[in-house]
Amino acid sequence: MICLYLRRSLGGADWALFLVVFWVVVTIKLFLRCNVKLICKECCACELVIILKSSVLCIKVPRKVGEAIRKKLNSMGVLNRDFKIDKDDIYLFFPVTRYLSEDELEELKNICEVEIVEREMERCKSRPRSFLDILRNELSEEDLEFVRRSFDIIGDIAIIEVPEEVYRLKRKIGEAILQVHKNVKTVLAKAGKVDSEFRIRKLEYIAGEKKTETIHREYGCTFVLDVSKVYFSPRLATEHWRVASQVRDGETVVDMFTGIGPFAILIAKRVNVTVYAIDKNPHAIKYLKENIQRNRLKGAVIPILGDAKQVIKERLSGKADRVIMNLPEKAYNFIEDACLAVKPEGGIIHYYQFASEPDPEGKVVKILDERVLQSGRRVVSVLNVRRVRPYAPHEWQVAVDVLIR
Ligand SMILES: C[S@@+](CC[C@H](N)C(=O)[O-])C[C@H]1O[C@@H](n2cnc3c(N)ncnc32)[C@H](O)[C@@H]1O
DSSP: OHHHHHHHHSOHHHHHHHHHHHHHHHHHHHHHOOEEEEEEEETTEEEEEEESEEEEEEEEEEGGGHHHHHHHHHHHTOBOTTBOOEEOSSEEEEEBSSOOOHHHHHHHHTTSOOEEEEEEEEBOOOOOSSHHHHHHHHSOHHHHHHSOSOOEEETTEEEEOOOGGGGGGHHHHHHHHHHHOTTOOEEEEEOSOOOTTTOOOOEEEEEESOOOEEEEEETTEEEEEETTTSOOOGGGHHHHHHHHTTOOTTOEEEETTOTTOHHHHHHHHHSSOEEEEEESOHHHHHHHHHHHHHTTOBTTEEEEESOHHHHIIIIITTOBSEEEEOOTTTGGGGHHHHHHHBOTTOEEEEEEEEEESSOHHHHHHHHHHHHHHHTTOOEEEEEEEEEEEEEETTEEEEEEEEEEO
């Protein structure tokens, strides 16, 4: 009827215009599920008003029980987070993702009377969940393929690998990380291979504040470090904790490759011990000393600058209840020295090595067992073997804890 009336009262051009607008409205409504109002001001001056609201399934409850209902819907996993919770003077309207089952409704009815309604609800502004969400709008599909999904965060510095194919886009990648990770102030890109002695690599500034020093927190300890001068990996946090939690009061520990001291500091923070913390990198020892002060561990952690081989031979022979050997690419060269450090009555060695599949664990246990024997000691028992993290395709950093006599 309305159509017929309009057809007759509108001229040919106006009628055509009306049809076009009508189909635009219907299409938008169908595809965007938006609520669209068409207001005809004067005969042929049509104005299109699109309200960014959608008709959504809602649970209508009295305002006074809002919090209890919100928690309940949340625990049921049906709260629709794409829309804002709405209210009028008496009721709250919770958007939900589906019709509730009888049982679920019963649960809600135990709290109050509920009604299921359809209502126009306002959409929440969507925030990007990852830096890749931002890049999806800025980079081509092809470029996006090359962007690394993960990166390390040390303190407020993010370190990401940027492959050659997307090197020209490094600033965009850095900015996207800064935008999503509000705790990150600087983004650096890995540049070059890891140096074999101090385990550090060149880093290139790509976004944010120009700096390389930061403060990192791990299990209640604070570590100040310069990511361009010393080794540190946040991926070892669990390993630092795993070892630290085994140490008992009164022990003497030798941390042969201490870096800035994540094992040493965490151990000394937990229990009453003496930790000799050795490293060859002067920057690592400088930061270790600062970290000892920051964590108030003067006297408990003794920083020693030097080669672990020499230091043990000269100062630490037969002193240790426990030795930590986290130098995975070369530790097998130091097994004899670790054995020398362990007390004559025996002690524990936490040994790390990279090893390839198949059976990386077996390979590492075998090498350790043989070398301990060659050093005139023996492995009494293998206390624990675990893959700490992948190192390269089909290659793992393996941790083996052994008791030796
Ligand atoms: C893989 S990092 C481990 C650092 C620390 N343990 C950690 O978990 O973060 C190895 C450390 O051993 C040090 N290093 C390498 N060769 C050494 C040697 N012969 N004697 C003492 N330290 C050495 C490096 O400078 C580096 O800081």
